[in-house]
Amino acid sequence: MAEADLSGGHGDEAGARGRPGAPTGEPTRLLRAALQEVSTVIVGQDQMIERSMVALIARGHCLLEGVPGIAKTLAVSTLAKVTGGSFARVQFTPDLVPSDIVGTRIYHPSTEQFDVELGPVFANFVLADEINRAPAKVQSSLLEVMAEKQVSLGGTTYPLPDPFIVIATQNPVESEGVYPLPEAQRDRFLMKVQVPHPRAHEEMEILRRMSARPPEPHQVLDPVTLLELQHDAEQVHVHQLIADYVVRLVMATREPENYGVPELRRVLEVGASPRASLGLVAAARALALIRGREYVLPEDVRVLARDIMSHRLVLTFDALADGVTTTQIVDRVLAAVPPPRVIWDDPPSGEQAAAAAR
Structure with missing residues (x-):
């Protein structure tokens, strides 16, 4: 490299350092194979898939914005399966509290001690679904998670797994009952990707592929290989x-x-x-x-x-x-x-x- x-x-x-298209070898082959495997499930959203992979390899986080029903959630879960990472989905709602995301301390009278219950953010892929449905206090609970890749509970710091990425989705259409992301939160996302509706021929392929028995993706990468690919990108x-x-x-x-x-x-x-x-x-x-x-x-x-x-x-x-x-x-x-x-x-x-x- x-x-x-x-x-x-x-x-x-x-x-x-050479002509465009010069091969980089195994890293490029693995990344293209992973993208190809995701595309066996997701129809048409090539830009969203590529940008999500870019964010993962660049050690960043991604915000997907689009109307419901265009495979944002399915794309993230499929990417997690293909890359071999653990996956957690958090459905953001107005009654959510920060401890539902990062975890909390629970007191047990029988032992007279506090036990720590870690939240769903302790996964390689964290899907914050409809993040703008939760109030700012809940949204900001992700700030330390996204910036420092750790969670502080009761004076103790717990590191998150590596690699780690937060992919959030939000609905741009509805305005009632949603809370726009504050500037500090938006700045933590490496990129924000606009996800459009599929075109007519893509809609036909969705009908053909998903109406009977949806395809199942196969694992192409693993967390160790992902870390190596992130290092390759840095070179x-x-x-x-x-x-x-x-x-x-x-x-x-x-x-x-x-x-x-x-x-x-x-x-x-x-x-x-x-x-x-x-x-x-x-x-x-x-x-x-x-x-x-x-x-x-x-x-x-x-x-x-x-x-x-x-x-x-x-x-x-x-x-x-x-x-x-x-x-x-x-x-x-x-x-x-x-x-x-x-x-x-x-x-x-x-x-x-x-x-x-x-």
Whole structure:
């Protein structure tokens, strides 16, 4: 694997160490096999499946937003089965309390001692289903879990299993009885993925595949292999120009007038946090590994920018009144901030060498 750093290379090669599509070997084969196995159950939602895998390999968490009935929960449980990790589902409701998630201490009069009952978050895959149905106090109980990957109960810290990922779902349609995620909670998610309805031919395939005997996925990976794949992703090379591009994208949401988009000052209350920069690099590394490269390209960053930056932006009241969306702002930033050019280090042809000599 390539050395994991944010420097190296020369010229404008932008982290390239070879032609696109150069195989990375066993890690890429395993990841593609896992994605293929998930797709034997889930029809059509290729982006959601790939982004969930990217979040897992990048050691992040994922927020899935879409209307009910489009296989968000099924996709997460299938991914857990394919990767061999333990799975826990928590259905968020208005009457949920934090101890229902992280656990609690129970006093036993017979022994005059407290016993600790650990909550369902002690699993490799935790599905927080309809997370916006629970009040902010319950939502924030996941902050330590997601950031530190541990739970503190009664003065004792209990580490969570490794690997660990929280995948939350939320329904964007209903407004009655739901509690929007606070900014601090949204920022803990590496990415937020919009899950659309399936298209007509995909709906027909869902009918054919799921109406009789639904297919059962087979295990392809295991937790130990997942940890190795996460380490492989961390070794994917990120050129200094790619890192500079990531920083410019994020800074354009904080200082838009300095990056050619002064009109965004009126619609942006708060720009993307440093977690956006870290997340873009980590996720781009994971995506490059899945796509068979040992280096990150500008296109990897651009493909993931919407999912990683949009939920970290806070809009002004005027922007909300005008119906401006955060994805529109990210698209505007991507159009205004130029990516680095990728120049491959090919040996010059005879004509090019003669022209250089002159």
